Amino acid sequence: MKADEYPDLKKAAELLDGQIHRSPILRSQTIDKALGCEVHFKSEHLQKTGSFKVRGACYTLRSMLAEERSKGVITHSSGNHGQALAWAGKALDTKVHVVVPEDAPKVKVEAMHAYGAQLHFCAPGQAAREQLCSELMDAHGFSFVPPYDDPRIITGQSTMMQECIEDISGLDAAFVPVGGGGLLAGALLAARQFQPDLKVFGAEPRNADDAFRSLESGVRQEQPAPDTMADGLRTALGVHNFAIIQQEAEGIVTVTEEEILEAMKWIYRYLKQAVEPSAAVSLASIIKEKDRWKGRKLLSVLCGGNSDLSALPF
Amino acid sequence: MKADEYPDLKKAAELLDGQIHRSPILRSQTIDKALGCEVHFKSEHLQKTGSFKVRGACYTLRSMLAEERSKGVITHSSGNHGQALAWAGKALDTKVHVVVPEDAPKVKVEAMHAYGAQLHFCAPGQAAREQLCSELMDAHGFSFVPPYDDPRIITGQSTMMQECIEDISGLDAAFVPVGGGGLLAGALLAARQFQPDLKVFGAEPRNADDAFRSLESGVRQEQPAPDTMADGLRTALGVHNFAIIQQEAEGIVTVTEEEILEAMKWIYRYLKQAVEPSAAVSLASIIKEKDRWKGRKLLSVLCGGNSDLSALPF
Numbered sequence: 001m002k003a004d005e006y007p008d009l010k011k012a013a014e015l016l017d018g019q020i021h022r023s024p025i026l027r028s029q030t031i032d033k034a035l036g037c038e039v040h041f042k043s044e045h046l047q048k049t050g051s052f053k054v055r056g057a058c059y060t061l062r063s064m065l066a067e068e069r070s071k072g073v074i075t076h077s078s079g080n081h082g083q084a085l086a087w088a089g090k091a092l093d094t095k096v097h098v099v100v101p102e103d104a105p106k107v108k109v110e111a112m113h114a115y116g117a118q119l120h121f122c123a124p125g126q127a128a129r130e131q132l133c134s135e136l137m138d139a140h141g142f143s144f145v146p147p148y149d150d151p152r153i154i155t156g157q158s159t160m161m162q163e164c165i166e167d168i169s170g171l172d173a174a175f176v177p178v179g180g181g182g183l184l185a186g187a188l189l190a191a192r193q194f195q196p197d198l199k200v201f202g203a204e205p206r207n208a209d210d211a212f213r214s215l216e217s218g219v220r221q222e223q224p225a226p227d228t229m230a231d232g233l234r235t236a237l238g239v240h241n242f243a244i245i246q247q248e249a250e251g252i253v254t255v256t257e258e259e260i261l262e263a264m265k266w267i268y269r270y271l272k273q274a275v276e277p278s279a280a281v282s283l284a285s286i287i288k289e290k291d292r293w294k295g296r297k298l299l300s301v302l303c304g305g306n307s308d309l310s311a312l313p314f
Numbered sequence: 315m316k317a318d319e320y321p322d323l324k325k326a327a328e329l330l331d332g333q334i335h336r337s338p339i340l341r342s343q344t345i346d347k348a349l350g351c352e353v354h355f356k357s358e359h360l361q362k363t364g365s366f367k368v369r370g371a372c373y374t375l376r377s378m379l380a381e382e383r384s385k386g387v388i389t390h391s392s393g394n395h396g397q398a399l400a401w402a403g404k405a406l407d408t409k410v411h412v413v414v415p416e417d418a419p420k421v422k423v424e425a426m427h428a429y430g431a432q433l434h435f436c437a438p439g440q441a442a443r444e445q446l447c448s449e450l451m452d453a454h455g456f457s458f459v460p461p462y463d464d465p466r467i468i469t470g471q472s473t474m475m476q477e478c479i480e481d482i483s484g485l486d487a488a489f490v491p492v493g494g495g496g497l498l499a500g501a502l503l504a505a506r507q508f509q510p511d512l513k514v515f516g517a518e519p520r521n522a523d524d525a526f527r528s529l530e531s532g533v534r535q536e537q538p539a540p541d542t543m544a545d546g547l548r549t550a551l552g553v554h555n556f557a558i559i560q561q562e563a564e565g566i567v568t569v570t571e572e573e574i575l576e577a578m579k580w581i582y583r584y585l586k587q588a589v590e591p592s593a594a595v596s597l598a599s600i601i602k603e604k605d606r607w608k609g610r611k612l613l614s615v616l617c618g619g620n621s622d623l624s625a626l627p628f
Binding site for chain 2: 045046050107265267268269271272273274275305307309310312314
C-alpha cells in the first residue's frame with residue numbers, strides 16, 4: 001500500500017479522540033539555548049501505557065468488526081505493543097492474548113499482566129514467537145493484531161503527528177525514532193496530508209541501522225544482530241512501513257550509543273522526564289546536526305517511557 | 315515571627331507572577347488505583363532551575379531595595395538554593411556570590427556557574443561556609459540571602475501552596491518534604507490563610523528526622539549526622555520555620571530509605587518524571603499510611619529534580 005492509498009487519517013484521530021491522551025509538548029530553555037534552535041518534545045512517554053503504541057493498537061481494535069474481536073485477539077510482543085493492546089482490549093471488553101519471549105523484561109511482563117492480558121511464554125527469537133502465535137490462532141480462532149507492519153497500525157500511529165501539526169505552528173523538521181517503522185510511517189502520512197513542507201527524518205541507532213541501509217540500497221535490509229541500548233528500536237523494518245518511508249522520508253539520521261546516552265542525560269537533566277533510551281534517539285539526531293538547524297523549529301518525538309530502572313545507562 | 319505576623323502572601327504571589335513557572339499538577343491512574351485515593355503531584359522539579367527554591371530566592375531579591383542589592387548578594391549552598399539565587403540575580407542584573415563546599419555535587423556546581431554566579435569554595439561543613447560568607451560580606455558589602463531560615467524566604471515559598479489551593483479544589487491533605495523547613499512553613503502559612511481545613515504534613519526521612527523530633531519534644535533538635543539519599547533534606551530545621559511548623563503542622567511522617575526508594579520508583583515508572591530523591595519523600599509518606607487516606611484527595615509535593623544521574627539509587 002502506497003502513501004496515497006491510505007485511508008482517511010482524520011477519521012483515525014476522531015476514533016481515538018477521548019480514548020487516549022493528547023500528549024503534551026514539552027520545552028527546555030536550556031536545551032534550546034545549547035542548540036540555538038527551538039526543540040518541541042512530543043511526550044508520548046506520558047501517553048496511556050507509556051508509549052505511542054496505544055494509538056495503533058486502539059485504532060486497529062476499534063476498526064475491527066465486533067465478530068472479529070469476539071473470540072479474542074492475539075499478538076506477540078516483548079514490550080510496549082503488548083501493554084498497549086492489553087490496555088486497548090480492556091476498554092473494549094476484548095480478551096487479549098500476548099505471546100511473550102521468556103527473556104522479556106520483567107517490568108513489561110508485569111505491566112501486560114496488570115492490564116489483564118493472558119500471557120503465553122515462548123522461547124526467545126522471532127520464529128518461536130510467530131509459531132506459537134499461529135498455533136494459538138488455529139486452535140482458538142483469535143484475530144491477529146500485528147505490532148507495526150500493518151496499514152491499520154500505521155494509520156493509528158499517524159495521529160501522533162496530526163496532533164503535533166495542530167499544536168505547533170510552522171515546524172521546520174521532525175525527528176521520529178524508527179524501529180519497525182510504524183510511528184515514522186504514520187508521521188510521514190500525516191505530514192504529507194497536513195503539512196507537506198515539513199521535513200520528516202527517521203532517527204535510528206547506528207547499531208540497528210536497517211532503515212538507513214534499506215533507504216540507501218533501495219531494498220529492505222535485514223537487522224541480524226541489533227546491539228543498542230534503545231531496546232524499542234531493535235525490531236526489523238516492516239514491509240508496509242518501508243514502502244512509505246522510501247517514498248516520503250527526508251532521510252534517516254543514525255547515532256552512536258554515546259550520542260544516545262548524552263541525549264538521554266539531557267532529557268533527564270533538563271526536561272526532567274524519565275524516558276526510555278529509544279526516545280532519546282530523536283534528540284541525539286538533532287544534537288548531531290545542530291549546525292544545520294540553527295534558528296529552526298524542530299520536533300523531537302519522545303516515543304516511550306517504559307524503562308527497566310535497574311538498567312538505566314547512567 | 316509567628317504565623318499571624320507574616321506579610322501579605324498574596325502580594326508575594328503577585329510579585330512572582332510571570333517571573334517563574336506556575337508548575338503543573340500531574341496525576342497517574344496507576345498510582346491512584348494502587349492507593350485507592352487521588353494523588354495530585356505539584357511538580358516543582360519542572361520549576362525554573364529545577365526546584366521550588368527559586369520562589370524564595372526570587373521573592374527575597376525582589377523585595378530588597380535596589381541599594382541593598384547594588385554591591386551584590388551572597389549565600390552559601392551546595393545545591394538548589396545556590397542555583398535558584400544565581401538565576402534570580404541574573405534576571406535582576408544583580409551579581410550573585412555563592413560559597414560552595416568543595417564536596418558539592420559537580421552537576422550542581424556547574425549549574426550555578428552556568429547561571430552566572432561567582433563561586434567561592436570552602437571546606438565542607440556548616441562552620442566553614444558561614445565563616446567565609448561573613449568574611450566576604452565584611453570585605454565587599456554583599457547582602458546575605460539566607461537559604462531557608464528567614465521570613466522572606468518562607469513567604470516566597472508560600473506561593474507553591476497558594477497555586478495548589480487555587481488549582482485543586484477540595485484537597486484533604488498535603489504532604490510536603492521538610493529539610494530546613496522553608497517550603498513546609500510557607501505551605502502552612504498559605505493553607506492557614508486560603509484553606510484552613512487543609513491538613514498539612516511534613517514528610518521527612520527517618521534518617522534525618524530532626525523536624526519530627528523537634529515537634530515531639532517541643533524544642534528544636536539538632537541533626538548531627540543525617541544519613542539519607544534525600545540529599546536536599548539533610549539540612550537542619552530553621553528557627554523561624556520551626557515556630558510555624560510547631561504552631562500549624564498536622565504532623566510529620568517519617569519514612570525509611572527503602573520507602574523513599576520505592577516511592578521514587580513509582581514516580582519514575584508511573585509518572586515518568588525524573589525527580590531527585592527528596593521529592594519522593596512526600597509520596598512515600600502517603601504510601602506508608604495509605605489505609606488512612608482511602609477515597610481522599612491528596613497533594614504530594616515533588617520539590618525538585620536536580621539529581622546526580624550517576625548516583626540514581628536504582
